[in-house]
Amino acid sequence: MKEIMKKNILLLSMLFVAWAFNSCEKDSDGSPVVEPGTPVFESISPTAAAGGELVVVTGSGLGDMVAIIFETDSVPAYLMPTLNTDKAILFRVPTDAFGGEQDIIFINSIEKTMRVPFNVLAFPQVSSVSTYTFKEGTQITLEGNNLNDVSSVVLTETGEAATIISQERKIMVIEMPATTAVRTTLDITNVTGEITTTQEFISITNSFIVYDDAYGPGAFNGGIQNWGWSCVVSETNKEFKTGTKSLKVEYSEGGGLSLFLGSDTWEDGHWFTDYYTAEYLVFYAKGDGKSAEITIRPDSPPWSDFATGEKTVSIPADEWTFFKIPLSDFVGGSGNFGRINFQITGSGTVYYDDLLFVE
Template structure:
């Protein structure tokens, strides 16, 4: 209310200034050799917000610059009197603590400290998959003042476990959603993440900590459930590709197999690469090329020694192309040529 009254008063002063004297209307308020700012309201705000500066001798302003990357703010001189100035934060102002630098027609500069608030921005996530009660850590910027996180379009708030300027950890609740983005709110406003999160509780599981839904090890080479590395839980599927073997390692459901269902939209999985980066190929017994090491129509690039997330449309993979229930799903490599390579697969699922 106080801010509104200030704006009304300043606007009234501006109107009086315009109408009281034709010369003043042409030249604007007079500059001072000793401008003094008493207050800027609000003291922190996002881009495009209206700011009101009050003080003495602050007329005759010719330029306003936010000094983080020197972003200029446009303003109407009619809203600048000896005691007040109204202008908007530029839409491209850089978020963070900085000075607003004013210069008047006498060449005198004066500054006001200000904090431009930035919308949350998410650049990385600890996992795309979750079960009820698990924590997900989001990495990015402008996260220290986050006040609310919800599933996109929902109202129930997720528990914020911890937050810093660059990280935000939330506890994921039970949900009937198969996959969802997050709406994240801070002082600057609300954004929707580009990242989409998958509730494993509502997915069809092939491997999560162990074989699921009748699947077993269907590998040509050495493979096993391993506790050496995991992306979720405590275990992953360890597949070793022997030098020069051209083997296909993966999963099998020999009986009855997995019939086609339009409910399944994506195959997703995490894989931790080996010593070198390699191109692997997804293979399946009901794909057009059959199961084995001749089908190169579904390549994936697996970087060395890091976990990489894949989410592939089942309509592109055509695991049921031949018409029957699929019984084999694997990953093969032509080689490897230089040494044995060991990969770790986790959270191998169909997303509905």
């Protein structure tokens, strides 16, 4: 008899647990059981936010929401049912929401809706650019986000406007204007506001040109000349970063491209560094079929008091890579020089383009 009673008690206990579990089973994810009603809006905080930020909406009849839609281009937000009640809804602004004033549309399980005004903050973002060097008329492709509603692109340093050629959400093409700026970032404005790019752009025209589709005019009494050793130097229109040509250097073992900068080293005060005060050496380069280790050194005739120092860079194979090297990284000694050398470790072929000294 006692055994029967034990079994009955155990059965009743199991039935009670099953009933309790079933009563909570409607929302197995832990969200509260809230019947849908007629949603009425009371408040939203904040009233403006960027993608990823948390938003809280309060009101009544907010239970059993099945969709939250940002109106511009119908971008859905992720529902967090465990945090929602008939009095409050919590959600994050979608990272791909479009910027500007728009309604957020809430839809519940009986298809009743509520609209709440909101301002999505979607500032322009630029993550990569097609080139860092430019002339008047150069077209530059900017990649990033929130570029579809950009209305203005201007040069930070001087305020000249670039022309917007085409634009989509994640890509925009601009044409650079004539400018007196040597180096400049870009101020980009869309419906949310203005940002300044982290990328800096360099005017070829306003820099000291060593090579850009041709050797530059040089300093003082001479143009740019190749004084290299153990290498064959030529111009080619088969490979180039900008313009129509690049400098092709076919290095033998330990060879060096040595570019005379037009200095008149037989007269005092006629070094390249007397002619032009540079802060950076910039250039594009790529290895032909293999990477290359290049050591850059200032140079001059040996009887002069010339600069010392060096900088070694790795040039990847088959991919134009931009180098912007402070002269303080490799120019020591007196600081005076009239040539710049690019010596290879081993051998190989390297292409150079937009080779400039920049203030």
